[in-house]
Amino acid sequence: MINEIIEMFQNDFMIRALIGGILVSLCASLLGVSLVLKRYSMIGDGLSHVGFGALAVASAIGSAAPLQIAIPVVVAAAFFLLRLSENSKVKGDAAIALISTGALAIGITAASVTGLNTDINSYLFGSIIAMDSTDLIFCSVLSFIIIVLFVFFYNKIFAVTFDENFAKATGTKAGIYNMIIALLTALTIVVGMKMMGSMLISSLIIFPAVISMRLCSRFKTVIITSAIVSVLCFIIGLIVSYYYSAPTGASIVIVNLIVLVLAVIISRFRIRKGKI
Amino acid sequence: MEELIKCERLAFSYENADVIKDLSFTVCEGDYLCIVGENGSGKSTLTKGLLGLKAPDSGTITFGEGLKRNEIGYLPQQTPAQKDFPASVFEVVLSGRLNSRGLRPFYSKNDKMTAHDNIRKLGIEDLMRRSYRDLSGGQQQRVLLARALCAGRKLIFLDEPVTGLDPIVTEEMYRLIEELNKKDKITVVMVSHDIVSAVKYATHILHLNYEKSFFGTAEEYIKSPLGQYFFSDAV
Numbered sequence: 464m465i466n467e468i469i470e471m472f473q474n475d476f477m478i479r480a481l482i483g484g485i486l487v488s489l490c491a492s493l494l495g496v497s498l499v500l501k502r503y504s505m506i507g508d509g510l511s512h513v514g515f516g517a518l519a520v521a522s523a524i525g526s527a528a529p530l531q532i533a534i535p536v537v538v539a540a541a542f543f544l545l546r547l548s549e550n551s552k553v554k555g556d557a558a559i560a561l562i563s564t565g566a567l568a569i570g571i572t573a574a575s576v577t578g579l580n581t582d583i584n585s586y587l588f589g590s591i592i593a594m595d596s597t598d599l600i601f602c603s604v605l606s607f608i609i610i611v612l613f614v615f616f617y618n619k620i621f622a623v624t625f626d627e628n629f630a631k632a633t634g635t636k637a638g639i640y641n642m643i644i645a646l647l648t649a650l651t652i653v654v655g656m657k658m659m660g661s662m663l664i665s666s667l668i669i670f671p672a673v674i675s676m677r678l679c680s681r682f683k684t685v686i687i688t689s690a691i692v693s694v695l696c697f698i699i700g701l702i703v704s705y706y707y708s709a710p711t712g713a714s715i716v717i718v719n720l721i722v723l724v725l726a727v728i729i730s731r732f733r734i735r736k737g738k739i
Numbered sequence: 740m741e742e743l744i745k746c747e748r749l750a751f752s753y754e755n756a757d758v759i760k761d762l763s764f765t766v767c768e769g770d771y772l773c774i775v776g777e778n779g780s781g782k783s784t785l786t787k788g789l790l791g792l793k794a795p796d797s798g799t800i801t802f803g804e805g806l807k808r809n810e811i812g813y814l815p816q817q818t819p820a821q822k823d824f825p826a827s828v829f830e831v832v833l834s835g836r837l838n839s840r841g842l843r844p845f846y847s848k849n850d851k852m853t854a855h856d857n858i859r860k861l862g863i864e865d866l867m868r869r870s871y872r873d874l875s876g877g878q879q880q881r882v883l884l885a886r887a888l889c890a891g892r893k894l895i896f897l898d899e900p901v902t903g904l905d906p907i908v909t910e911e912m913y914r915l916i917e918e919l920n921k922k923d924k925i926t927v928v929m930v931s932h933d934i935v936s937a938v939k940y941a942t943h944i945l946h947l948n949y950e951k952s953f954f955g956t957a958e959e960y961i962k963s964p965l966g967q968y969f970f971s972d973a974v
Contacts, residue, residue, distance in 0.1 A: 502820060615844045622834040625824055626815065629883075632790040633838040633890045634809040680870030682826040 486606035492693030495672035515661035516566030589660030589712025663712035670719035749798035773937035776947030812891030835889030877908035
């Protein structure tokens, strides 16, 4: 077993997938806690569909760097969705569903009209060989920026996540930090989309956060646990995906799902024993 | 007494309908002002105005020499999302120090000491390591009050602080606020539904009413037509 794993990572593409994936998992798990707590999980899901649409259209028109084209589109969508969710008068969740399915339809149509059918599967559900060396550099730089910004703004993100009204009333510009969270989420989604697949990238944001919130009771430990769970699930999922030639994104989601079930059982057990 | 907040001829409207018109009042250092009024009388609108979240249509809100906007502590109404939020009591209280940090990213030793002091002041030391989501409603309010004190030492703004608390905890909360006002000389501005307690504890009352609002001391309020009207019902 060990030998097989060592052998597995003698492939260059596996090393790239491993490094890139760990970075993306880290970013996604850090942001995920804030998004889930702010009830913004669906924004992540909506953005990934928009990302797919942008990526498919960019490839269809023959762009050399579809990822880079997708970034501004997804960032713009992130700000738009944030605005919708903040404004309670518009039905925010309905609007997100409209935008997701709309973007998906445009992407699928663009891809099939230009005959990209072979790639569709990997765009949607992720592929282990998706990450080439340019992608890896791009992904490393972006992840680095995301992690530094997150650490730098950690206390502000906590305050805005816990109580936006208080933060605003006492003079913190909550709107800016919401936009930072949305921007970082958009970047993470674009970067992770190729490997995880656009249907499944949002799971990387949501699963580790939900798992760690079940297990931990302090914000800092929730964040740290979320990061650890996310990276471990990614590594296991990647190995499983290689072993069974399964779509990478789907394998990682299944590993996360198993861990979530375990976490739910553990937390139930703890509540019954009376030490919450 | 130094004037901390002075409001002159304020008017607020909401979706083109006037909510508050021609409202003037002042809050001086050491005051305990209760803002009361029926639903829809503009309490939340005025709250937003005082906190700088909504600009008045006309009139002015002036802060006194000794009060900066980031020196106001605020106890907001709880949101549903907060009830199951995984954060320790200490993390929540410490976040009250954020407004004095500016762009500096991390809390100093001094910030942590202030958080500890306020936790002690409100008698919640034994909860410090507990998770906010596991606390009772009254304990959560104390935590948020400690956070408010971290944000502002001079003036705290409390938005219906006893909503959802049982009578005993409500009374404790009122005592605590009274103590902060009398002992620690913290100016209190409270929005409340509870007129009886407002008159009992507050030094000043602002009764919002579209036709004619009342502003004056608690004693004057009881004798005023608006106060009489309510007290003939309440007592």
